[in-house]
Amino acid sequence: MIFSNNILIRLTIFILGFCGFMVAKHIFKRKNDTEKPLVCPLKFDCHKVVHSDYSKLFGVPVDIFGMIYYGFISVFYLFFIFRPEPLPFILVNFLITLSLMAFLFSIYLIIVQIFILKNGCFWCIISTFISTFIFILTLLPHVFSSMP
Numbered sequence: 715m716i717f718s719n720n721i722l723i724r725l726t727i728f729i730l731g732f733c734g735f736m737v738a739k740h741i742f743k744r745k746n747d748t749e750k751p752l753v754c755p756l757k758f759d760c761h762k763v764v765h766s767d768y769s770k771l772f773g774v775p776v777d778i779f780g781m782i783y784y785g786f787i788s789v790f791y792l793f794f795i796f797r798p799e800p801l802p803f804i805l806v807n808f809l810i811t812l813s814l815m816a817f818l819f820s821i822y823l824i825i826v827q828i829f830i831l832k833n834g835c836f837w838c839i840i841s842t843f844i845s846t847f848i849f850i851l852t853l854l855p856h857v858f859s860s861m862p
Contacts, residue, residue, distance in 0.1 A: 735781055739777075
């Protein structure tokens with residue numbers, strides 16, 4: 715099988731999605747664990763961030779939304795790694811919209827950490843980088859294919 719740029723991009727998005735899922739799962743498992751609490755490698759207070767009022771959306775912890783998003787992205791791109799043909803237009807629009815929403819929500823959460831909580835969470839920042847790269851890579855094939 716010849717690896718085209720699209721397959722490499724899909725593989726990279728799959729790997730990023732899997733990493734994002736593992737980060738969200740790590741936050742979910744450790745945030746309420748008294749024996750193995752969430753440890754922040756930097757001089758931030760992850761505990762303060764993941765237990766703030768901003769850590770839930772419609773009463774659901776954002777780490778659960780993260781696991782759902784990253785899990786969906788991982789499974790979807792794993793399936794389409796081995797399908798070299800272009801994705802249907804409606805599916806492309808859905809993936810771009812979904813990754814845009816995840817990217818914007820991640821940026822919102824970083825802004826909350828900086829300006830409202832005045833504290834950061836290393837794991838949340840890693841998740842933001844992952845969602846940013848997924849968004850960029852989701853757009854990449856479509857931006858270059860529309861150029862003359």
